[in-house]
């Protein structure tokens with residue numbers, strides 16, 4: 001899955017609000033990491049969002065936003081990657097189960113015919 005600039009920029013708020021699934025998150029971050037334009041766009045939105053949140057909660061605005069954003073991106077990319085791996089291994093297990101079930105039934109069928 002790949003995202004172009006337009007898709008990424010229209011999904012910035014979804015990213016910040018955790019509304020993307022892991023596949024989208026991964027594609028989003030992969031694009032962000034290679035595209036300075038979208039990176040800027042995300043940064044601006046992120047700073048505004050976090051800034052507003054902190055004002056709401058009465059926190060002091062002392063954070064290095066750029067660093068915080070980078071950490072956030074790295075963490076969420078890792079999560080999305082793990083999630084994808086897990087889904088993959090579940091799929092492999094289901095296929096293996098169905099295959100052995102099929103072979104078992106086939107064995108039964110042959111025994112029946114004989």
Ligand SMILES: [Zn+2]
Pocket residue numbers: 004005006008031035037038
């Ligand atoms: Zn872009």
